[in-house]
Amino acid sequence: MSQNIVNARVTFRNSPIHVLEQFTIKDMDNAYDQFKKHSGLDECVIIQTCNRIELFGKSKYHDPNKIKKTWASLTGLEEEIFNENIEFVENKDAFHHLLKLTSGLDSMVLGEEQILGQIKNSITSARETKASGQHLNTLFDKAIRIGARIRNSSGIGKGGISVGSMAVKLAEENVDELKTKKTLLIGTGEVSTLVAKSLNRRGYSFDVTSRTISRSRMFCETMGGNPIKFEDILTRFDKYDVIFVATTAPYFLVTEEKITNAMKDKNKGIMILDLSNPRTVDEKVATIRGVKLMNLDQIAEIVEKNMNARQNKVKEVENIINEEVMILEASMKRLDAEPLVKEVFKNIESLREKELRKALHMLDEKDEKKIKIIDELTKAVVESIVSTPMNNIRKASEQEKSDLVNLATKLFDYKKQDAAD
Ligand SMILES: NC(=O)c1ccc[n+]([C@@H]2O[C@H](COP(=O)([O-])OP(=O)(O)OC[C@H]3O[C@@H](n4cnc5c(N)ncnc54)[C@H](OP(=O)(O)O)[C@@H]3O)[C@@H](O)[C@H]2O)c1
Known part of the structure:
Protein backbone atom coordinates (compact mmCIF):
# COMPACT_ATOMS: atom_id res chain seq x y z
CA MET A 1 0.00 0.00 0.00
CA SER A 2 1.50 3.35 -0.92
CA GLN A 3 -0.34 4.94 2.01
CA ASN A 4 -0.16 3.60 5.54
CA ILE A 5 -2.95 3.62 8.08
CA VAL A 6 -1.60 3.64 11.60
CA ASN A 7 -3.30 3.20 14.96
CA ALA A 8 -1.62 4.32 18.20
CA ARG A 9 -3.58 3.62 21.35
CA VAL A 10 -3.60 3.63 25.12
CA THR A 11 -6.51 1.60 26.48
CA PHE A 12 -7.82 -0.08 29.61
CA ARG A 13 -6.36 -3.35 28.33
CA ASN A 14 -2.79 -2.19 28.98
CA SER A 15 -3.20 0.63 31.44
CA PRO A 16 -5.13 1.09 34.68
CA ILE A 17 -7.69 3.93 34.50
CA HIS A 18 -5.64 6.35 36.65
CA VAL A 19 -2.69 5.95 34.23
CA LEU A 20 -4.93 6.06 31.15
CA GLU A 21 -6.37 9.40 32.28
CA GLN A 22 -2.94 11.03 31.97
CA PHE A 23 -2.93 10.39 28.23
CA THR A 24 -6.20 12.29 27.76
CA ILE A 25 -6.10 14.98 25.11
CA LYS A 26 -7.83 18.13 26.32
CA ASP A 27 -7.81 20.50 23.36
CA MET A 28 -8.84 18.42 20.37
CA ASP A 29 -8.47 21.13 17.70
CA ASN A 30 -4.94 21.90 18.86
CA ALA A 31 -4.14 18.17 18.99
CA TYR A 32 -5.23 17.67 15.38
CA ASP A 33 -3.16 20.67 14.38
CA GLN A 34 -0.06 19.42 16.22
CA PHE A 35 -0.34 15.83 14.96
CA LYS A 36 -0.64 17.02 11.38
CA LYS A 37 2.26 19.44 11.76
CA HIS A 38 4.73 17.33 13.73
CA SER A 39 3.94 13.61 13.64
CA GLY A 40 4.29 12.94 9.94
CA LEU A 41 0.57 12.11 9.62
CA ASP A 42 -1.43 13.92 6.97
CA GLU A 43 -4.82 12.68 8.19
CA CYS A 44 -5.88 11.85 11.72
CA VAL A 45 -8.87 10.88 13.85
CA ILE A 46 -8.83 10.75 17.65
CA ILE A 47 -11.20 8.52 19.61
CA GLN A 48 -11.39 9.34 23.28
CA THR A 49 -13.62 7.58 25.83
CA CYS A 50 -13.23 6.75 29.52
CA ASN A 51 -11.60 3.44 28.54
CA ARG A 52 -9.38 4.47 25.65
CA ILE A 53 -7.51 7.20 23.83
CA GLU A 54 -6.80 6.19 20.24
CA LEU A 55 -5.25 7.90 17.27
CA PHE A 56 -5.80 6.72 13.73
CA GLY A 57 -3.58 8.34 11.13
CA LYS A 58 -2.65 8.18 7.49
CA SER A 59 0.75 8.85 6.02
CA LYS A 60 3.11 7.72 3.35
CA TYR A 61 5.96 7.43 5.83
CA HIS A 62 5.35 7.62 9.54
CA ASP A 63 7.56 7.46 12.55
CA PRO A 64 6.10 6.11 15.83
CA ASN A 65 8.60 8.24 17.77
CA LYS A 66 7.23 11.44 16.23
CA ILE A 67 3.69 10.36 17.17
CA LYS A 68 4.80 9.69 20.76
CA LYS A 69 6.67 12.99 20.91
CA THR A 70 3.67 14.98 19.70
CA TRP A 71 1.29 13.16 22.06
CA ALA A 72 3.75 13.72 24.93
CA SER A 73 3.93 17.45 24.19
CA LEU A 74 0.11 17.66 24.23
CA THR A 75 -0.19 15.93 27.61
CA GLY A 76 2.98 17.10 29.31
CA LEU A 77 3.99 13.44 29.86
CA GLU A 78 7.52 12.07 29.68
CA GLU A 79 8.10 10.09 26.49
CA GLU A 80 9.24 7.03 28.51
CA ILE A 81 5.79 6.50 30.01
CA PHE A 82 4.48 5.89 26.48
CA ASN A 83 6.70 2.85 26.07
CA GLU A 84 4.84 0.97 28.82
CA ASN A 85 1.36 1.98 27.75
CA ILE A 86 1.12 2.64 24.04
CA GLU A 87 0.36 0.07 21.34
CA PHE A 88 1.06 0.62 17.64
CA VAL A 89 -0.47 -1.30 14.75
CA GLU A 90 -0.80 -0.49 11.09
CA ASN A 91 -2.74 -1.28 7.94
CA LYS A 92 -4.49 -4.68 8.15
CA ASP A 93 -4.04 -4.83 11.95
CA ALA A 94 -5.36 -1.27 12.30
CA PHE A 95 -8.44 -2.15 10.19
CA HIS A 96 -8.95 -5.26 12.29
CA HIS A 97 -8.76 -3.24 15.49
CA LEU A 98 -11.18 -0.60 14.21
CA LEU A 99 -13.71 -3.31 13.33
CA LYS A 100 -13.31 -4.79 16.81
CA LEU A 101 -14.09 -1.34 18.17
CA THR A 102 -17.15 -0.70 16.02
CA SER A 103 -18.56 -4.17 16.66
CA GLY A 104 -18.08 -3.83 20.43
CA LEU A 105 -15.58 -6.68 20.70
CA ASP A 106 -12.88 -4.56 22.31
CA SER A 107 -15.18 -2.90 24.84
CA MET A 108 -14.96 -3.46 28.58
CA VAL A 109 -18.64 -4.49 28.51
CA LEU A 110 -18.69 -6.79 25.52
CA GLY A 111 -20.95 -5.58 22.72
CA GLU A 112 -21.86 -2.28 24.39
CA GLU A 113 -23.53 0.19 22.06
CA GLN A 114 -22.00 3.47 23.27
CA ILE A 115 -18.64 3.05 21.50
CA LEU A 116 -20.27 3.08 18.06
CA GLY A 117 -21.77 6.52 18.76
CA GLN A 118 -18.45 7.75 20.15
CA ILE A 119 -16.65 6.65 16.98
CA LYS A 120 -19.30 8.36 14.82
CA ASN A 121 -18.76 11.58 16.80
CA SER A 122 -14.97 11.29 16.42
CA ILE A 123 -15.04 10.99 12.64
CA THR A 124 -17.67 13.75 12.37
CA SER A 125 -15.53 16.23 14.28
CA ALA A 126 -12.34 15.15 12.44
CA ARG A 127 -14.20 15.73 9.17
CA GLU A 128 -15.48 19.13 10.29
CA THR A 129 -11.99 20.33 11.23
CA LYS A 130 -10.54 18.71 8.08
CA ALA A 131 -8.22 16.60 10.23
CA SER A 132 -9.35 13.55 8.26
CA GLY A 133 -9.41 13.19 4.50
CA GLN A 134 -10.37 10.69 1.84
CA HIS A 135 -8.58 7.68 3.38
CA LEU A 136 -9.75 7.95 6.99
CA ASN A 137 -13.23 9.16 6.04
CA THR A 138 -13.68 6.12 3.81
CA LEU A 139 -12.18 3.78 6.40
CA PHE A 140 -14.37 5.05 9.23
CA ASP A 141 -17.58 5.18 7.15
CA LYS A 142 -17.02 1.60 6.11
CA ALA A 143 -15.99 0.41 9.59
CA ILE A 144 -19.08 2.01 11.18
CA ARG A 145 -21.38 0.38 8.62
CA ILE A 146 -19.67 -3.01 9.04
CA GLY A 147 -19.76 -2.71 12.85
CA ALA A 148 -23.49 -1.93 12.83
CA ARG A 149 -24.13 -4.85 10.48
CA ILE A 150 -22.10 -7.25 12.65
CA ARG A 151 -24.02 -6.15 15.75
CA ASN A 152 -27.34 -6.74 14.01
CA SER A 153 -26.49 -10.10 12.52
CA SER A 154 -24.69 -11.55 15.55
CA GLY A 155 -26.80 -10.03 18.32
CA ILE A 156 -23.58 -9.36 20.30
CA GLY A 157 -25.19 -6.28 21.88
CA LYS A 158 -28.33 -8.09 22.93
CA GLY A 159 -29.05 -9.35 26.40
CA GLY A 160 -26.88 -6.82 28.21
CA ILE A 161 -28.95 -5.60 31.05
CA SER A 162 -28.55 -4.05 34.49
CA ALA A 309 -24.90 -15.26 25.76
CA ARG A 310 -22.74 -12.35 24.52
CA GLN A 311 -19.55 -14.25 25.31
CA ASN A 312 -20.80 -17.11 23.15
CA LYS A 313 -21.06 -14.75 20.19
CA VAL A 314 -17.39 -13.67 20.31
CA LYS A 315 -16.09 -16.42 18.00
CA GLU A 316 -18.83 -15.73 15.47
CA VAL A 317 -18.06 -11.98 15.48
CA GLU A 318 -14.32 -12.64 15.16
CA ASN A 319 -14.95 -14.80 12.10
CA ILE A 320 -17.04 -12.08 10.45
CA ILE A 321 -14.38 -9.47 11.26
CA ASN A 322 -11.67 -11.62 9.66
CA GLU A 323 -13.69 -11.82 6.45
CA GLU A 324 -14.57 -8.12 6.48
CA VAL A 325 -10.94 -7.05 7.09
CA MET A 326 -9.88 -8.56 3.77
CA ILE A 327 -12.61 -6.68 1.89
CA LEU A 328 -11.82 -3.47 3.77
CA GLU A 329 -8.11 -3.83 3.05
CA ALA A 330 -8.80 -4.32 -0.67
CA SER A 331 -10.97 -1.19 -0.88
CA MET A 332 -8.38 0.87 1.02
CA LYS A 333 -5.69 -0.25 -1.42
CA ARG A 334 -7.93 0.66 -4.37
CA LEU A 335 -8.20 4.11 -2.84
CA ASP A 336 -4.47 4.68 -3.45
CA ALA A 337 -5.09 4.70 -7.21
CA GLU A 338 -8.07 7.08 -7.00
CA PRO A 339 -6.17 10.38 -7.45
CA LEU A 340 -4.59 9.02 -10.65
CA VAL A 341 -7.88 7.59 -11.95
CA LYS A 342 -9.75 10.83 -11.15
CA GLU A 343 -7.11 12.95 -12.87
CA VAL A 344 -7.13 10.79 -16.01
CA PHE A 345 -10.94 10.91 -16.23
CA LYS A 346 -10.83 14.69 -15.74
CA ASN A 347 -8.22 15.23 -18.47
CA ILE A 348 -9.98 12.98 -20.95
CA GLU A 349 -13.31 14.68 -20.26
CA SER A 350 -11.86 18.13 -20.91
CA LEU A 351 -10.27 16.88 -24.16
CA ARG A 352 -13.58 15.38 -25.23
CA GLU A 353 -15.45 18.61 -24.51
CA LYS A 354 -12.85 20.68 -26.39
CA GLU A 355 -12.96 18.43 -29.48
CA LEU A 356 -16.75 18.26 -29.35
CA ARG A 357 -17.02 22.07 -29.32
CA LYS A 358 -14.61 22.27 -32.26
CA ALA A 359 -16.56 19.69 -34.29
CA LEU A 360 -19.93 21.31 -33.56
CA HIS A 361 -18.49 24.67 -34.59
CA MET A 362 -17.21 23.24 -37.88
CA LEU A 363 -20.56 21.60 -38.58
CA ASP A 364 -22.35 24.77 -37.52
CA GLU A 365 -24.80 22.44 -35.87
CA LYS A 366 -27.79 24.08 -34.09
CA ASP A 367 -30.20 21.18 -33.84
CA GLU A 368 -30.32 20.26 -30.10
CA LYS A 369 -31.38 16.71 -30.84
CA LYS A 370 -28.38 16.12 -33.12
CA ILE A 371 -26.00 17.85 -30.70
CA LYS A 372 -27.23 15.52 -27.94
CA ILE A 373 -26.65 12.45 -30.13
CA ILE A 374 -23.07 13.55 -31.00
CA ASP A 375 -22.38 14.39 -27.34
CA GLU A 376 -23.55 10.97 -26.18
CA LEU A 377 -21.61 9.26 -28.94
CA THR A 378 -18.32 10.86 -27.84
CA LYS A 379 -19.07 10.01 -24.20
CA ALA A 380 -19.74 6.37 -25.10
CA VAL A 381 -16.52 6.13 -27.14
CA VAL A 382 -14.44 7.62 -24.31
CA GLU A 383 -16.13 5.42 -21.72
CA SER A 384 -15.58 2.21 -23.67
CA ILE A 385 -11.90 2.99 -24.22
CA VAL A 386 -11.02 4.27 -20.76
CA SER A 387 -13.04 2.23 -18.29
CA THR A 388 -11.13 -1.06 -18.72
CA PRO A 389 -7.63 0.39 -18.19
CA MET A 390 -8.92 2.45 -15.26
CA ASN A 391 -10.44 -0.60 -13.58
CA ASN A 392 -7.18 -2.45 -14.21
CA ILE A 393 -5.26 0.35 -12.48
CA ARG A 394 -7.61 0.07 -9.48
CA LYS A 395 -7.16 -3.70 -9.47
CA ALA A 396 -3.37 -3.35 -9.72
CA SER A 397 -3.47 -0.99 -6.74
CA GLU A 398 -5.63 -3.49 -4.82
CA GLN A 399 -3.11 -6.24 -5.59
CA GLU A 400 -0.20 -3.96 -4.68
CA LYS A 401 1.28 -4.20 -8.20
CA SER A 402 3.09 -0.90 -7.84
CA ASP A 403 5.05 -1.41 -11.11
CA LEU A 404 1.82 -1.34 -13.07
CA VAL A 405 0.47 1.67 -11.17
CA ASN A 406 3.77 3.53 -11.69
CA LEU A 407 3.74 2.66 -15.39
CA ALA A 408 0.18 3.99 -15.70
CA THR A 409 1.27 7.14 -13.88
CA LYS A 410 3.94 7.67 -16.53
CA LEU A 411 1.72 6.67 -19.47
CA PHE A 412 -0.96 9.12 -18.47
CA ASP A 413 1.64 11.75 -17.62
CA TYR A 414 0.21 12.06 -14.13
CA LYS A 415 2.30 14.60 -12.25
CA LYS A 416 0.17 15.70 -9.37
CA GLN A 417 0.60 12.54 -7.33
CA ASP A 418 2.26 14.10 -4.30
CA ALA A 419 -0.10 17.05 -4.22
CA ALA A 420 -3.08 14.69 -4.33
CA ASP A 421 -1.74 12.42 -1.54
N1 LIG B 1 -24.67 -0.63 43.49
C1 LIG B 1 -24.65 -1.80 42.90
O1 LIG B 1 -23.96 -2.01 41.88
C2 LIG B 1 -25.54 -2.90 43.41
C3 LIG B 1 -25.85 -3.95 42.58
C4 LIG B 1 -26.73 -4.94 43.03
C5 LIG B 1 -27.26 -4.84 44.31
N2 LIG B 1 -26.91 -3.83 45.14
C6 LIG B 1 -27.52 -3.78 46.47
O2 LIG B 1 -28.64 -2.91 46.37
C7 LIG B 1 -28.82 -2.24 47.62
C8 LIG B 1 -28.87 -0.75 47.36
O3 LIG B 1 -27.64 -0.39 46.79
P1 LIG B 1 -27.39 1.07 46.23
O4 LIG B 1 -26.11 1.00 45.48
O5 LIG B 1 -28.62 1.55 45.59
O6 LIG B 1 -27.15 1.85 47.61
P2 LIG B 1 -27.14 3.40 47.87
O7 LIG B 1 -26.99 4.14 46.62
O8 LIG B 1 -26.21 3.63 48.99
O9 LIG B 1 -28.62 3.66 48.41
C9 LIG B 1 -29.01 3.07 49.59
C10 LIG B 1 -30.49 3.26 49.77
O10 LIG B 1 -30.87 2.53 50.95
C11 LIG B 1 -31.62 3.38 51.81
N3 LIG B 1 -31.44 2.98 53.20
C12 LIG B 1 -30.27 2.87 53.88
N4 LIG B 1 -30.52 2.45 55.14
C13 LIG B 1 -31.86 2.33 55.26
C14 LIG B 1 -32.71 1.96 56.33
N5 LIG B 1 -32.22 1.62 57.52
N6 LIG B 1 -34.02 1.91 56.10
C15 LIG B 1 -34.51 2.25 54.89
N7 LIG B 1 -33.77 2.62 53.84
C16 LIG B 1 -32.44 2.66 54.04
C17 LIG B 1 -31.08 4.75 51.53
O11 LIG B 1 -32.09 5.65 51.86
P3 LIG B 1 -31.82 7.01 52.67
O12 LIG B 1 -32.01 8.06 51.66
O13 LIG B 1 -32.85 7.02 53.69
O14 LIG B 1 -30.42 6.94 53.22
C18 LIG B 1 -30.87 4.71 50.01
O15 LIG B 1 -32.06 4.96 49.33
C19 LIG B 1 -27.67 -2.67 48.50
O16 LIG B 1 -28.11 -3.68 49.39
C20 LIG B 1 -26.64 -3.22 47.55
O17 LIG B 1 -25.85 -4.23 48.14
C21 LIG B 1 -26.09 -2.84 44.70
Missing part, protein backbone atom coordinates in the same frame (compact mmCIF):
# COMPACT_ATOMS: atom_id res chain seq x y z
CA VAL A 163 -29.98 -5.68 37.62
CA GLY A 164 -32.51 -2.84 37.71
CA SER A 165 -33.75 -3.45 34.17
CA MET A 166 -33.73 -7.19 34.72
CA ALA A 167 -35.88 -6.80 37.83
CA VAL A 168 -38.43 -4.79 35.83
CA LYS A 169 -38.31 -7.36 33.04
CA LEU A 170 -38.97 -10.16 35.53
CA ALA A 171 -41.91 -8.24 36.95
CA GLU A 172 -43.27 -7.87 33.43
CA GLU A 173 -42.90 -11.59 32.80
CA ASN A 174 -44.54 -12.61 36.08
CA VAL A 175 -47.33 -10.06 36.51
CA ASP A 176 -50.20 -9.82 34.03
CA GLU A 177 -50.82 -6.34 32.63
CA LEU A 178 -48.19 -4.63 34.74
CA LYS A 179 -49.32 -1.24 33.40
CA THR A 180 -52.61 -1.52 35.30
CA LYS A 181 -50.90 -2.57 38.57
CA LYS A 182 -49.73 -0.49 41.54
CA THR A 183 -45.95 -0.47 41.81
CA LEU A 184 -43.74 0.66 44.70
CA LEU A 185 -40.01 1.31 44.75
CA ILE A 186 -38.35 1.32 48.18
CA GLY A 187 -34.96 3.10 48.11
CA THR A 188 -33.53 6.11 46.32
CA GLY A 189 -29.95 4.98 45.76
CA GLU A 190 -27.98 3.79 42.75
CA VAL A 191 -29.90 0.58 42.17
CA SER A 192 -33.26 2.30 42.63
CA THR A 193 -32.18 4.74 39.92
CA LEU A 194 -31.70 1.84 37.52
CA VAL A 195 -35.11 0.43 38.39
CA ALA A 196 -36.78 3.84 38.02
CA LYS A 197 -35.10 4.46 34.65
CA SER A 198 -36.29 1.12 33.37
CA LEU A 199 -39.86 1.66 34.66
CA ASN A 200 -39.92 5.06 32.98
CA ARG A 201 -38.56 3.74 29.70
CA ARG A 202 -41.32 1.18 29.62
CA GLY A 203 -44.02 3.68 30.56
CA TYR A 204 -44.97 2.37 34.02
CA SER A 205 -46.11 4.69 36.81
CA PHE A 206 -44.79 3.99 40.31
CA ASP A 207 -44.55 5.27 43.86
CA VAL A 208 -41.18 5.89 45.53
CA THR A 209 -40.38 5.84 49.20
CA SER A 210 -37.28 6.51 51.24
CA ARG A 211 -36.65 7.25 54.92
CA THR A 212 -36.88 10.97 54.32
CA ILE A 213 -39.65 12.36 52.14
CA SER A 214 -37.37 15.18 50.90
CA ARG A 215 -34.97 12.60 49.44
CA SER A 216 -37.87 10.79 47.75
CA ARG A 217 -39.11 14.08 46.30
CA MET A 218 -35.68 14.94 44.94
CA PHE A 219 -35.33 11.47 43.46
CA CYS A 220 -38.75 11.73 41.76
CA GLU A 221 -37.94 15.13 40.28
CA THR A 222 -35.20 13.59 38.16
CA MET A 223 -36.15 9.92 37.96
CA GLY A 224 -39.95 10.12 37.80
CA GLY A 225 -42.41 8.38 40.14
CA ASN A 226 -44.59 9.75 42.97
CA PRO A 227 -42.96 10.35 46.36
CA ILE A 228 -44.74 8.67 49.27
CA LYS A 229 -44.02 8.96 53.01
CA PHE A 230 -42.05 6.02 54.41
CA GLU A 231 -44.24 5.65 57.56
CA ASP A 232 -47.40 5.49 55.43
CA ILE A 233 -46.01 2.65 53.40
CA LEU A 234 -44.71 0.18 55.94
CA THR A 235 -48.18 -0.67 57.16
CA ARG A 236 -49.91 -0.37 53.77
CA PHE A 237 -48.23 -2.92 51.50
CA ASP A 238 -51.73 -4.18 50.59
CA LYS A 239 -52.03 -1.18 48.24
CA TYR A 240 -49.34 -2.60 45.95
CA ASP A 241 -49.08 -5.45 43.45
CA VAL A 242 -45.35 -5.12 42.72
CA ILE A 243 -42.65 -3.96 45.16
CA PHE A 244 -39.00 -3.34 44.29
CA VAL A 245 -36.72 -3.05 47.32
CA ALA A 246 -33.16 -1.68 46.96
CA THR A 247 -31.83 -0.38 50.26
CA THR A 248 -28.81 -0.84 52.46
CA ALA A 249 -30.98 -1.24 55.60
CA PRO A 250 -29.26 -3.66 57.98
CA TYR A 251 -32.57 -5.37 58.91
CA PHE A 252 -35.70 -6.67 57.18
CA LEU A 253 -37.86 -3.75 56.07
CA VAL A 254 -40.41 -6.12 54.59
CA THR A 255 -41.24 -8.72 57.20
CA GLU A 256 -43.37 -11.86 57.19
CA GLU A 257 -45.81 -10.18 59.57
CA LYS A 258 -46.28 -7.07 57.41
CA ILE A 259 -46.91 -9.07 54.25
CA THR A 260 -49.21 -11.54 56.03
CA ASN A 261 -51.30 -8.56 57.17
CA ALA A 262 -51.22 -7.03 53.70
CA MET A 263 -52.42 -10.24 52.10
CA LYS A 264 -55.38 -10.55 54.48
CA ASP A 265 -57.31 -7.78 52.75
CA LYS A 266 -55.96 -8.48 49.32
CA ASN A 267 -57.63 -10.67 46.75
CA LYS A 268 -54.74 -10.38 44.27
CA GLY A 269 -51.18 -11.69 44.37
CA ILE A 270 -48.09 -9.60 45.06
CA MET A 271 -44.62 -9.79 43.58
CA ILE A 272 -41.63 -8.58 45.59
CA LEU A 273 -38.20 -8.13 44.05
CA ASP A 274 -35.45 -7.70 46.63
CA LEU A 275 -32.35 -6.22 45.02
CA SER A 276 -30.60 -5.64 48.33
CA ASN A 277 -27.55 -7.42 49.63
CA PRO A 278 -27.87 -8.24 52.49
CA ARG A 279 -31.55 -8.90 51.94
CA THR A 280 -34.11 -6.47 53.26
CA VAL A 281 -37.07 -8.72 52.60
CA ASP A 282 -37.50 -11.70 54.91
CA GLU A 283 -37.24 -14.95 52.90
CA LYS A 284 -40.20 -16.35 54.87
CA VAL A 285 -42.41 -13.94 52.92
CA ALA A 286 -42.08 -16.35 49.99
CA THR A 287 -44.11 -18.97 51.87
CA ILE A 288 -47.19 -16.71 52.13
CA ARG A 289 -49.93 -17.66 49.69
CA GLY A 290 -50.14 -15.33 46.68
CA VAL A 291 -46.65 -13.91 47.20
CA LYS A 292 -43.87 -14.31 44.64
CA LEU A 293 -40.46 -13.26 45.93
CA MET A 294 -37.27 -12.95 43.90
CA ASN A 295 -33.99 -11.98 45.52
CA LEU A 296 -30.76 -10.44 44.21
CA ASP A 297 -28.98 -13.79 43.75
CA GLN A 298 -31.70 -15.04 41.44
CA ILE A 299 -31.85 -11.78 39.50
CA ALA A 300 -28.04 -11.50 39.22
CA GLU A 301 -27.85 -15.09 37.95
CA ILE A 302 -30.21 -14.27 35.10
CA VAL A 303 -28.18 -11.11 34.31
CA GLU A 304 -25.00 -13.23 34.25
CA LYS A 305 -26.58 -15.75 31.89
CA ASN A 306 -27.47 -12.90 29.55
CA MET A 307 -23.87 -11.75 29.53
CA ASN A 308 -22.72 -15.30 28.85
